Structures are given as structure tokens and as C-alpha cells.
Amino acid sequence: MFAYNLDHVALAVRDLETALDDYDRLFGAKAMYREVVSEQGVEEAMIAVGGSFVQLLQPLHPDTPVGRFIESRGEGMHHIAFAVADIDAALAHLKAEGSRLVDEEPRVGGRGARIAFVHPKAFAGTLVELVESSS
Amino acid sequence: MFAYNLDHVALAVRDLETALDDYDRLFGAKAMYREVVSEQGVEEAMIAVGGSFVQLLQPLHPDTPVGRFIESRGEGMHHIAFAVADIDAALAHLKAEGSRLVDEEPRVGGRGARIAFVHPKAFAGTLVELVESSS
Numbered sequence: 167m168f169a170y171n172l173d174h175v176a177l178a179v180r181d182l183e184t185a186l187d188d189y190d191r192l193f194g195a196k197a198m199y200r201e202v203v204s205e206q207g208v209e210e211a212m213i214a215v216g217g218s219f220v221q222l223l224q225p226l227h228p229d230t231p232v233g234r235f236i237e238s239r240g241e242g243m244h245h246i247a248f249a250v251a252d253i254d255a256a257l258a259h260l261k262a263e264g265s266r267l268v269d270e271e272p273r274v275g276g277r278g279a280r281i282a283f284v285h286p287k288a289f290a291g292t293l294v295e296l297v298e299s300s301s
Numbered sequence: 302m303f304a305y306n307l308d309h310v311a312l313a314v315r316d317l318e319t320a321l322d323d324y325d326r327l328f329g330a331k332a333m334y335r336e337v338v339s340e341q342g343v344e345e346a347m348i349a350v351g352g353s354f355v356q357l358l359q360p361l362h363p364d365t366p367v368g369r370f371i372e373s374r375g376e377g378m379h380h381i382a383f384a385v386a387d388i389d390a391a392l393a394h395l396k397a398e399g400s401r402l403v404d405e406e407p408r409v410g411g412r413g414a415r416i417a418f419v420h421p422k423a424f425a426g427t428l429v430e431l432v433e434s435s436s
Contacts, residue, residue, distance in 0.1 A: 170350070
């Protein structure tokens with residue numbers, strides 16, 4: 167088993183500027199980080215909430231995973247991300263349990279972290295991301 | 302503006318026992334609380350993750366908000382809940398900003414907390430719950 171924490175909750179939005187303005191106006195917080203992650207086809211903003219983040223994801227193009235998500239389901243909650251100390255151990259554990267994975271091996275995500283997605287079929291319809299922070 | 306924290310991320314599941322078993326097996330944590338909240342038509346389990354919770358929601362009947370959610374969208378992420386110190390002030394702020402609310406006034410939720418839901422149209426398609434803890 168692996169130690170973990172709640173890294174972020176990701177929300178897919180059509181327009182990052184509008185969502186950031188709304189978030190600040192309604193809930194009173196601004197983005198701490200903002201980054202284009204070309205490999206994932208998104209521009210993302212991280213808003214600190216307690217010890218975790220709300221992550222806003224705007225697709226760079228309609229033909230990206232988040233773009234297709236919005237097209238089929240609309241804006242809204244996209245995935246939940248757990249911070250793990252050792253993503254290789256976490257993936258090995260999930261493989262041993264027979265979980266369906268999106269990423270068999272870690273890849274590089276926002277903030278230079280090593281990340282991997284676990285298929286929604288592995289856990290009750292929810293897309294789960296594992297994050298091993300680079301810091 | 303109001304101080305807040307991330308209270309929980311709620312996932313709608315068809316079967317709480319299966320989801321709890323899967324969660325424990327895959328991510329290594331058990332429920333800290335479990336409660337039937339008849340007013341909301343759910344049985345809920347709270348799994349501590351860092352300083353927040355993952356909340357698993359099983360509808361008590363198909364004809365409940367969470368039951369209809371699963372029927373139309375399948376299992377998956379349902380809402381995000383922010384802990385606020387003063388839910389009356391938070392609701393007053395959202396009303397002043399013109400946000401569409403599900404609950405105009407707070408009602409009693411799990412663990413005796415005062416809660417209110419904000420309509421997904423208020424913030425980029427995500428259903429937001431405000432929670433003023435009773436402790």
C-alpha cells in the first residue's frame with residue numbers, strides 16, 4: 167500500500183479566464199500556478215484550497231481529451247488526483263490488483279511532476295490521477 | 302469574501318460496499334464515518350485523504366438526486382464541497398453576486414453540519430456544496 171494525499175480536484179472549463187474570474191469573485195482565491203501543458207492539450211491553473219488545489223483545465227483544442235470530455239459531458243468535474251511518494255510503487259500495486267490503467271508508465275505533467283492516470287473503470291467511474299511531485 | 306477549505310470531493314457510486322472495498326484495496330484507506338442521510342436520499346461514507354475527505358455516495362433509491370445523476374451520467378464525480386466558517390455569510394455573498402443557488406437557506410447535512418448547494422450554472426458546470434461544520 168502507498169501513502170498518499172489529495173493533490174487536486176480537476177474541473178474542465180471552456181474558458182480559463184472566465185472561470186478564474188468567477189472563482190475569485192465567488193470563492194475568493196486566485197491561481198497560484200498557471201501553465202500550458204501541451205502534452206495533455208490543456209492550459210491549467212492551480213488554486214490553493216486548504217492543503218490541496220482546485221485545478222481548472224481549459225482544452226487547447228476541441229480534439230484533446232479534455233476538449234472531447236466537454237463536448238460529450240459539458241463543463242464540470244474531470245478527475246481527482248492523489249499525491250503519492252513513489253508513483254512506480256503505486257502503479258505496480260494497481261497493476262498487481264488488476265486495475266485498468268490509462269498510463270502504464272509515468273509521464274511528465276504540470277510543474278514537472280511524474281503523473282499517471284488510472285482508468286475510470288478501475289474505481290467506480292472516477293478518473294484518478296497519481297502525482298509524484300518533483301520537489 | 303469568506304475563508305474556506307476543501308471539505309470533501311463527492312463520488313456517486315452504485316454500491317457503497319463495493320466502492321469501499323475497491324478504495325481500500327487500491328488506495329489503502331477505510332471510511333472514518335458512514336451515515337444514512339435520508340433527507341438527501343443517500344448513504345455516505347467519508348474517507349480521510351490528507352486534510353480533506355473523499356465522500357462516497359450511494360443513492361437509497363433510484364428516484365433521488367444521486368440516483369438520477371447515476372442514471373443519466375453513470376457513476377463518477379458528483380460535487381465538490383468547501384468548508385466555510387459562516388455559511389450564512391457565504392450564501393449572502395453568493396446571492397449578492399447573483400449566483401444561482403440550489404438551497405437559498407442552509408439545511409442539515411451529514412454529521413449535523415449546516416450545508417447548502419450552489420447550482421452548477423453558478424460555477425462552470427460544477428456542483429458546489431458549502432459546509433459549516435457543527436464542531
